Amino acid sequence: MTAVQEVPISAGGNPIGFGSMKRVEDQRFVRGQGNYVDDVNLPGMLHSAILRSPWAHARIKSIDTSAAEALPGVIAVLTGKALEGIPRPSLLGDNFAWMPTLSYDTQAVLATDKVRFQGQEVAFVIAESRYIAKDAVELIDVDYEPLEPVMDAKRAMDPGAPVIRDDKGQTDNSITDVHGHKTWESGNAISTAEAIARAEADPNCVVVTQEVMYPRVHPAPMETCGSVAHMDKVTGQLTLYTTSQAPHAHRTVYAMVAGLPEQKIRVISPDIGGGFGNKVGVYPGYVLSILGTIVTGKPVKWIEDRGENLMSTSFARDYHMTGKIAATKDGKILAVDVDVLADHGAFNGVAQPTNYPAGFFHIFSGSYDYPDAHCKVTPVYTNKAPGGVAYACSFRITEAVYVIERLVDCLAAELGMDPAELRLKNLLKPEQFPYTSPTGWVYDSGQYEKTMRVAMEIAGYDELRREQAEKRARGEYMGIGISFFTEGVGAGPRKDMDILGLGMADGIELRVHPTGKAVLRLSVMSQGQGHETTYAQIVAHELGIPPEDIDVVNGDTDQTPFGLGTYGSRSMPVSGAAAAIVSRKVKERARIVAAAALECSPDDLEWELGRWSVKGDKERGKTIQEIALLSHSSLELPEGVEGHLDATAVYNPPNLTYPYGAYICVVDVDPGTGVVKVRRFIAVDDCGTRVNPMLVDGQVHGGIADGIGMALMELIAFDTDGNNLGGSFMDYLLPTSMECPSFELGETVTPSPHHPIGAKGVGESATVGSPAAVVNAVMDALAPFGVRHADMPLTPSNVWRAIQGNPIRVDMAIE
Amino acid sequence: MEISMKINGAEVTHDVEPRTLLVHFVRENAGLRGTHWGCDTSNCGACVLWVDGTPIKSCTMLAASAAGHDITTVEGLEKDGKLDPIQQGFIECHGLQCGFCTPGMLMTGRWILDNNPKPSEEEIREGISGQLCRCTGYKNIVDSIHWAAAHPAENEVSA
Numbered sequence: 001m002t003a004v005q006e007v008p009i010s011a012g013g014n015p016i017g018f019g020s021m022k023r024v025e026d027q028r029f030v031r032g033q034g035n036y037v038d039d040v041n042l043p044g045m046l047h048s049a050i051l052r053s054p055w056a057h058a059r060i061k062s063i064d065t066s067a068a069e070a071l072p073g074v075i076a077v078l079t080g081k082a083l084e085g086i087p088r089p090s091l092l093g094d095n096f097a098w099m100p101t102l103s104y105d106t107q108a109v110l111a112t113d114k115v116r117f118q119g120q121e122v123a124f125v126i127a128e129s130r131y132i133a134k135d136a137v138e139l140i141d142v143d144y145e146p147l148e149p150v151m152d153a154k155r156a157m158d159p160g161a162p163v164i165r166d167d168k169g170q171t172d173n174s175i176t177d178v179h180g181h182k183t184w185e186s187g188n189a190i191s192t193a194e195a196i197a198r199a200e201a202d203p204n205c206v207v208v209t210q211e212v213m214y215p216r217v218h219p220a221p222m223e224t225c226g227s228v229a230h231m232d233k234v235t236g237q238l239t240l241y242t243t244s245q246a247p248h249a250h251r252t253v254y255a256m257v258a259g260l261p262e263q264k265i266r267v268i269s270p271d272i273g274g275g276f277g278n279k280v281g282v283y284p285g286y287v288l289s290i291l292g293t294i295v296t297g298k299p300v301k302w303i304e305d306r307g308e309n310l311m312s313t314s315f316a317r318d319y320h321m322t323g324k325i326a327a328t329k330d331g332k333i334l335a336v337d338v339d340v341l342a343d344h345g346a347f348n349g350v351a352q353p354t355n356y357p358a359g360f361f362h363i364f365s366g367s368y369d370y371p372d373a374h375c376k377v378t379p380v381y382t383n384k385a386p387g388g389v390a391y392a393c394s395f396r397i398t399e400a401v402y403v404i405e406r407l408v409d410c411l412a413a414e415l416g417m418d419p420a421e422l423r424l425k426n427l428l429k430p431e432q433f434p435y436t437s438p439t440g441w442v443y444d445s446g447q448y449e450k451t452m453r454v455a456m457e458i459a460g461y462d463e464l465r466r467e468q469a470e471k472r473a474r475g476e477y478m479g480i481g482i483s484f485f486t487e488g489v490g491a492g493p494r495k496d497m498d499i500l501g502l503g504m505a506d507g508i509e510l511r512v513h514p515t516g517k518a519v520l521r522l523s524v525m526s527q528g529q530g531h532e533t534t535y536a537q538i539v540a541h542e543l544g545i546p547p548e549d550i551d552v553v554n555g556d557t558d559q560t561p562f563g564l565g566t567y568g569s570r571s572m573p574v575s576g577a578a579a580a581i582v583s584r585k586v587k588e589r590a591r592i593v594a595a596a597a598l599e600c601s602p603d604d605l606e607w608e609l610g611r612w613s614v615k616g617d618k619e620r621g622k623t624i625q626e627i628a629l630l631s632h633s634s635l636e637l638p639e640g641v642e643g644h645l646d647a648t649a650v651y652n653p654p655n656l657t658y659p660y661g662a663y664i665c666v667v668d669v670d671p672g673t674g675v676v677k678v679r680r681f682i683a684v685d686d687c688g689t690r691v692n693p694m695l696v697d698g699q700v701h702g703g704i705a706d707g708i709g710m711a712l713m714e715l716i717a718f719d720t721d722g723n724n725l726g727g728s729f730m731d732y733l734l735p736t737s738m739e740c741p742s743f744e745l746g747e748t749v750t751p752s753p754h755h756p757i758g759a760k761g762v763g764e765s766a767t768v769g770s771p772a773a774v775v776n777a778v779m780d781a782l783a784p785f786g787v788r789h790a791d792m793p794l795t796p797s798n799v800w801r802a803i804q805g806n807p808i809r810v811d812m813a814i815e
Numbered sequence: 816m817e818i819s820m821k822i823n824g825a826e827v828t829h830d831v832e833p834r835t836l837l838v839h840f841v842r843e844n845a846g847l848r849g850t851h852w853g854c855d856t857s858n859c860g861a862c863v864l865w866v867d868g869t870p871i872k873s874c875t876m877l878a879a880s881a882a883g884h885d886i887t888t889v890e891g892l893e894k895d896g897k898l899d900p901i902q903q904g905f906i907e908c909h910g911l912q913c914g915f916c917t918p919g920m921l922m923t924g925r926w927i928l929d930n931n932p933k934p935s936e937e938e939i940r941e942g943i944s945g946q947l948c949r950c951t952g953y954k955n956i957v958d959s960i961h962w963a964a965a966h967p968a969e970n971e972v973s974a
Contacts, residue, residue: 022906029914030902032849032889039848222853222915222949273915274949306854528913528950698909705952729858737940737953
């Protein structure tokens with residue numbers, strides 16, 4: 001089955017439905033006419049800068065802002081103490097110094113008692129220009145009493161470790177979720193332990209244990225976070241231009257934080273320069289720009305610099321995982337148990353559904369058929385930046401895929417079995433779907449073996465293995481790595497998925513104008529995915545209106561219906577479904593109008609793309625454009641039928657969708673320098689129906705680059721004094737065009753049975769699936785040295801040390 | 816201090832602080848917001864524009880140093896309402912997603928072709944290696960520049 005279906009082409013040259021189509025949004029971007037938040041300039045607008053803590057853990061003894069306040073051009077300087085003095089008529093505390101996080105924790109807007117990570121917000125300067133604001137920050141004098149920082153999660157667990165969250169009256173560094181749990185378990189602990197014990201006692205079985213660290217990384221979109229807030233004192237209207245992947249959810253949070261009436265808050269996400277989860281959280285900077293406009297009565301702009309972005313906004317991963325995999329000696333997987341120590345930083349600011357405090361990590365049992373799985377996640381506070389679910393991770397499925405795919409490769413090495421063969425032996429079979437995993441997820445559809453074989457075919461897998469054997473004989477180190485992943489995306493069913501009590505359903509609105517042109521209003525928010533193009537294609541597919549006749553609006557809460565936004569690959573599975581459903585409502589309205597015009601019963605009509613006609617008399621019919629005009633005309637409609645075609649819908653998904661894929665990476669490793677060259681990367685994704693295959697490929701390309709970056713280069717490390725060692729692009733290395741090969745893509749298409757158009761979502765697939773393929777390839781290359789595992793990032797020095805038997809410990813702070 | 820420079824062929828003069836960066840002069844004073852700022856450390860290339868026909872990272876140059884010089888920004892690529900082939904190439908080959916790195920990539924891509932009309936993949940990759948893109952994984956950017964190389968005089972109207 002191919003994704004390219006035969007669809008009619010519009011007068012504008014576009015598919016009236018699914019198919020590759022050039023993007024509408026590119027017209028402004030290639031002209032430099034995008035409108036990002038730093039491009040927003042309002043009359044009288046003031047600028048701002050944040051003073052951040054140089055210490056990871058310190059008591060604030062005093063703050064002297066007098067010199068900063070005296071600097072010409074400075075309008076105001078806010079500190080935590082000042083915020084404590086602003087009464088807040090809200091549901092969530094009585095002053096502005098603290099705000100709620102998306103995980104029911106609290107986070108300091110500006111530090112009052114202590115600073116708890118390097119880069120934490122301490123004071124906020126509002127000035128006439130950005131340059132003056134930065135100057136004033138330098139003039140603020142803070143007297144700190146340094147405290148011992150807790151820079152790794154294991155240290156945080158020590159009974160004698162310094163307590164980070166004494167503000168909450170804590171006596172240790174444990175994290176308690178909203179349900180009162182301090183650990184998060186899934187699967188069957190007893191049956192899994194028994195299965196592993198049986199395997200350990202059975203000479204025909206093996207049990208492989210491996211500790212794997214998914215180190216702290218950062219999504220680092222090209223555009224940093226920022227906002228422009230403007231409070232109109234007369235009307236009480238707050239307008240916030242902001243880098244938000246979830247403008248509606250943010251509006252509700254601001255209503256709660258600021259105690260402002262929600263109807264008076266308008267959140268506008270203009271063009272967003274990449275999100276990747278970095279722009280899901282509500283950051284102190286956004287709140288400070290709001291407080292700034294309230295205090296000054298003028299618009300206030302806050303734009304992070306790159307160091308601030310890397311050091312203070314949502315990090316990703318920091319999962320210390322120990323996995324056990326049991327199998328028979330002929331390679332049948334029996335059970336997997338994973339124990340995780342999760343570093344959440346100084347505030348539990350993780351953005352994920354309330355009932356899933358470890359995100360969707362519990363899907364770690366992967367793409368394989370075995371009965372027993374269990375995991376336990378123990379979260380802790382450390383003196384690092386808060387955040388946790390970011391970087392296109394599909395709510396921590398990245399970590400889950402990484403641990404299971406590393407374990408399967410370690411098992412293959414232990415058994416002396418080809419890792420492709422081992423996977424093929426254990427992959428779920430098509431007839432097993434819908435499949436309930438050992439941890440309770442219901443996978444919707446898949447043809448795993450087929451997808452795996454397409455990837456092996458593109459790669460020329462057997463030939464690669466022959467090449468590898470020849471090279472090894474010559475002392476050259478080539479590696480072939482496989483990753484097979486399954487994601488659960490499109491959060492989610494409202495009955496058990498919410499964020500801060502907001503159910504994860506999404507609204508949509510479709511207006512069809514009298515001339516047959518349409519406007520679709522989305523709750524979700526593009527950060528580059530191309531919603532303005534793909535959503536028009538969905539309407540075109542359903543209604544036969546050419547995509548160039550459909551405008552798509554997103555990012556403005558005053559112009560769009562409520563919904564939870566774009567992250568976790570949820571746009572297409574949730575809002576894409578809503579777009580199809582709202583179009584079908586319009587189609588049914590059009591049927592009634594057409595029947596009235598044709599003087600027949602609606603039941604006598606049949607639909608072909610873009611037209612209702614009389615069954616058996618195709619000549620008698622009305623196009624959707626004709627019907628649109630009729631719906632606004634004096635045509636008499638049946639009793640009780642409204643005019644116009646406009647419709648709204650709210651989509652509450654019945655289940656997640658489960659995109660999956662098979663990835664193969666080929667690397668060459670220079671054992672003398674430790675340099676890894678990614679020679680080839682083959683990605684075969686099955687994301688169900690592909691609305692715009694060109695854009696699907698684009699999403700996959702970007703995710704593979706992310707995976708190569710994380711596997712080989714990216715790391716937010718800390719030293720034992722608490723210094724962030726990844727606070728600039730000089731230190732936090734991102735892949736360039738030189739590290740990325742020209743990717744080779746393939747596809748299989750297994751539609752989701754419960755999604756109206758069968759689409760599954762693909763935004764994060766490659767970021768989730770690719771790191772394991774790269775690491776598995778490098779480990780495969782290093783197998784002759786007896787290396788079974790080394791943690792990411794596999795930098796030249798790390799690879800070289802792994803060859804020497806001493807890989808870098810990325811789970812510990814650097815001495 | 817008063818600084819004058821030619822931007823996209825027009826003379827621009829503003830009274831600014833001596834420490835004003837060229838990227839801020841172009842964005843804030845000249846009001847040309849297609850040139851972006853992304854990193855502070857000359858790593859990302861979102862701020863690439865041309866000074867006298869050569870791509871530079873405008874976050875690392877003082878506006879004062881550019882005084883009297885000829886600046887070209889992404890807004891200067893389109894001529895007489897027709898997109899430059901490099902702009903068209905990025906549309907044709909899906910060479911952009913969020914669009915934030917795009918202006919810098921376009922300026923470098925145009926410069927590569929001006930100096931090497933038939934670049935190899937390797938030459939293109941090396942040419943853009945000082946600029947970061949987080950969305951595309953670079954493959955389609957390379958393809959876009961190749962498209963422009965193959966269509967030097969065409970401005971195929973894109974839907």
